[in-house]
Amino acid sequence: MLATRIRRGKSVALATAAVMVGLTAPALTATPAAATTTAYDSTYYKNAIGKTGTSLKSSLHTIISSQTKISYSAVWNALKVTDQDPNNSSNVILLYSGVSRSKSLNGGDVGDWNREHTWAKSHGDFGEVTGPGTDLHHLRPADVQVNSTRGNLDFDNGGSAVTNGGGSLVDSNSFEPRDADKGDVARMILYMAVRYEGDDGFADLEPNDSVGNGSNPYMGRLSVLKAWNEEDPPSAFEENRNQVIYDTYQHNRNPFIDHPEWVEAIW
Numbered sequence: 338m339l340a341t342r343i344r345r346g347k348s349v350a351l352a353t354a355a356v357m358v359g360l361t362a363p364a365l366t367a368t369p370a371a372a373t374t375t376a377y378d379s380t381y382y383k384n385a386i387g388k389t390g391t392s393l394k395s396s397l398h399t400i401i402s403s404q405t406k407i408s409y410s411a412v413w414n415a416l417k418v419t420d421q422d423p424n425n426s427s428n429v430i431l432l433y434s435g436v437s438r439s440k441s442l443n444g445g446d447v448g449d450w451n452r453e454h455t456w457a458k459s460h461g462d463f464g465e466v467t468g469p470g471t472d473l474h475h476l477r478p479a480d481v482q483v484n485s486t487r488g489n490l491d492f493d494n495g496g497s498a499v500t501n502g503g504g505s506l507v508d509s510n511s512f513e514p515r516d517a518d519k520g521d522v523a524r525m526i527l528y529m530a531v532r533y534e535g536d537d538g539f540a541d542l543e544p545n546d547s548v549g550n551g552s553n554p555y556m557g558r559l560s561v562l563k564a565w566n567e568e569d570p571p572s573a574f575e576e577n578r579n580q581v582i583y584d585t586y587q588h589n590r591n592p593f594i595d596h597p598e599w600v601e602a603i604w
Contacts, residue, residue, distance in 0.1 A: 370566065370567055370570065370597040370598040370600065370601065371598060372598050373595070373596055373597070373598065375595045375596070377590070377595060381400065381590065382397075382400065382592065382595070382596075384396050384399070384400065385397050385400060385592070388602075389602045389603070390602070390603060391603075393599060393602055393603055394531055394603045397531050397592050397599070398531050398532065398534050400589075400592070401528070401531065401532050401589045401590065401591075401592065402532060402537070402589075403588075403589060404587040404588060404589035405586065405587050405588050406467050406468060406471060406472075406587070407467070407471055407473070407586060407587070408467055408471060409452075409465040409467070409470060409471045411471075412452050412471055412473065412476055413443055413452070415473055415586055416429060416443075416452065416473075416476065416477070416478045417429060417440045417443075418581060418585065419473060419578045419581050419582060419586075420477060420478050420578065421440075422437045423574065423577075424437070425437055427439060427440060428440060429450065429478045430478075430574065431450055431477075431478050431479050431480050431483075432453055432455070432477035432478065432479045432514070432518055432521070432522075433453075433479055433480070433483050433484075433487065433499070433502055433503060433505045433514050433515060433518060434479070434480050434483050434501055434502055434503040434505070434515070435503040435515060435517060435518070436480060436501075436503065438450050438478075438480075443478070444481075445481060446481065447481060447482060448481070449480075449481045450478045450479060450480055450481065451478070451479065451481050451484055452476050452477075452478070452479075453476065453477050453478070453479035453484045453487070454470070454475065454476060455475040455476070455477060455522055455525045455526060455529075456469070456475050456525070456526055456529040456542065456556055457488070457489035457490070457556070458470055458489075459489045459551070459552050460489060460542070460550055460551075460552065460553065460554060460555060460556055461533075461539070461540035461542050461552075461553075461554035462540065462552055462554075463539050463540060466539075468533075468537070468538075468539055469529065469532075469533050469539050469540075469542070472529070472532070472587070473582045473586055473587055474525060474528050474529070474532070474579075474582060474587070474589075474591045475525040475526070475528065475529050477521075477525075480501060482500070482501065483499055483500075483501060483502050483505070486499050486500070486502070486507055486512075487499075487505075487507070487512045488512075489551075490507070490510065490511050490512040490548075491510065491511050491512070491547070491548040491549065491550055491556055491557040491558060492511060492512055492513065492514070492522060492523075492526070492556070492557065492558060492561060492562060492565075493510075493511035493512075493513065493548050493557065493558045493561050494506075494511075494513050494561055495508055495511070495513060496508035496511065496512070496513055499512075502515065503515040503517075504516065505518075510548045510549045511548045511558070516568075516569065517569065517572075518569075519565035519568060519569045520565050520566050520568065520569030520570060520571065520572075520575075520597075521569070521572075521575050522562070522565065523562040523563070523565040523566040523569075523593075523600070524566060524571070524575075524591060524593040524594055524597065524600070525591070526544060526556050526562055527544060527562065527566075527593050527600055527603075527604075528591040528592070528593060529542050529556075530542050530543050530544050530556075531592070531603075532589075540554035541554060542554050542555075542556070543555055543556075544556055544557065544559040544562060544604070545557050545558075545559055546558050546559045546560050559604060563600055563601065563604060566593070566597055566600045567597075570597060571594045571597060575594055576594060579591050579594045579595070
């Protein structure tokens with residue numbers, strides 16, 4: 338059953354209309370994510386409720402580290418369930434492009450979809466190993482060519498249009514997803530930063546405010562990811578995906594989908 342989400346005190350950004358010739362309405366800015374409550378607050382998240390900063394991050398790390406791990410080969414079939422097109426059960430929705438594509442077209446050829454590591458597997462050098470390399474909370478189906486264009490780039494604003502990228506942009510050192518995926522990307526990256534803290538044989542993954550992080554266990558740009566989290570709140574698709582991973586596969590949750598306001602509370 339999907340977690341019930343109740344928003345408290347949601348602030349709404351309003352543009353003031355110009356009333357004199359020559360005046361321009363102020364630009365809209367993202368407002369902080371509203372506090373939420375979910376059906377899991379008194380159970381799954383009970384040791385995190387009310388905390389902030391490093392205390393909240395530590396509590397969430399302990400909570401979400403209890404998970405069932407799957408193999409990289411098993412990811413193929415899992416993604417066919419977690420990312421199923423709600424309007425066509427034969428298809429999956431592809432990250433970055435938003436294209437609905439046949440589940441059977443998984444592979445490595447042009448026109449196929451493959452397994453995108455949103456936290457690039459070279460950033461911390463964890464590859465496809467069971468653990469961070471197979472964690473469904475950051476693995477998504479993506480068009481082979483669009484995935485190749487993203488490569489291991491950090492995330493930031495700006496660039497030129499990605500061919501068949503649904504509005505995504507790329508430049509020499511960063512990738513900007515289409516607007517509908519920006520919040521998803523931010524919450525996936527920050528999940529990884531909380532889940533993998535260097536205490537289980539893998540690198541301590543952390544966000545920073547840089548691009549060009551290469552093989553270092555960092556992913557940027559944090560300030561942009563925070564803005565994306567605010568601008569693109571969790572969708573029904575994203576919430577359903579979180580629930581399926583919890584119920585059927587890993588039995589852990591992405592806390593930033595349930596509580597997007599926790600991004601600001603930690604960072």
